[in-house]
Amino acid sequence: EDQVTQSPEALRLQEGESSSLNCSYTVSGLRGLFWYRQDPGKGPEFLFTLYSAGEEKEKERLKATLTKKESFLHITAPKPEDSATYLCAVQARGGSYIPTFGRGTSLIVHP
Amino acid sequence: EAGVTQFPSHSVIEKGQTVTLRCDPISGHDNLYWYRRVMGKEIKFLLHFVKESKQDESGMPNNRFLAERTGGTYSTLKVQPAELEDSGVYFCASSQEGGYGYTFGSGTRLTVV
Numbered sequence: 001e002d003q004v005t006q007s008p009e010a011l012r013l014q015e016g017e018s019s020s021l022n023c024s025y026t027v028s029g030l031r032g033l034f035w036y037r038q039d040p041g042k043g044p045e046f047l048f049t050l051y052s053a054g055e056e057k058e059k060e061r062l063k064a065t066l067t068k069k070e071s072f073l074h075i076t077a078p079k080p081e082d083s084a085t086y087l088c089a090v091q092a093r094g095g096s097y098i099p100t101f102g103r104g105t106s107l108i109v110h111p
Numbered sequence: 112e113a114g115v116t117q118f119p120s121h122s123v124i125e126k127g128q129t130v131t132l133r134c135d136p137i138s139g140h141d142n143l144y145w146y147r148r149v150m151g152k153e154i155k156f157l158l159h160f161v162k163e164s165k166q167d168e169s170g171m172p173n174n175r176f177l178a179e180r181t182g183g184t185y186s187t188l189k190v191q192p193a194e195l196e197d198s199g200v201y202f203c204a205s206s207q208e209g210g211y212g213y214t215f216g217s218g219t220r221l222t223v224v
Binding site: 044089102 | 154214
């Protein structure tokens with residue numbers, strides 16, 4: 001069974017204080033790993049897809065990286081508007097391609 | 112482009128009552144998914160439609176849940192009769208290609224009291 005574990009559960013940062021969120025996964029052949037951002041009262045919003053170990057994707061202050069066992073979402077010099085829950089999901093090869101989600105990391109950035 | 116629309120946004124019902132949630136996907140998206148997030152847990156898959164056909168309903172918890180997508184457009188998810196453990200946020204997502212490019216709706220928060 002595919003498993004996704006995200007850590008920490010919650011993270012508080014000061015504005016400008018860089019940090020990383022972790023997503024550890026177990027999957028029988030990775031097809032893709034997804035990062036989403038979710039704001040309160042909203043649905044998850046797609047950020048990145050990573051397909052193979054060593055791959056990196058960037059968007060503004062966010063950079064996602066992937067190894068064979070985990071993914072990191074690096075946040076550089078965060079701003080209060082980066083506050084949200086960040087979700088990781090993995091998709092296995094074969095089968096129905098339905099992603100398995102982690103519980104997310106709740107990030108609060110204080111001004 | 113209009114996004115995925117879900118309504119109601121909130122619903123509070125008593126145990127034993129019936130509730131119907133609706134999802135309008137992005138126009139032209141053949142794939143429609145229902146997910147649920149119970150408080151403190153991860154988002155869990157419920158089922159997947161391709162057009163009007165149920166492609167995968169392995170995540171449906173029991174036969175109190177009935178999903179339909181008549182005509183391959185909007186979808187409804189009916190819970191009858193509702194139980195306390197059905198409380199949570201129900202998300203709908205749609206995509207053009209199966210397994211990629213999900214766009215989620217804002218969800219329906221269901222509270223069963």
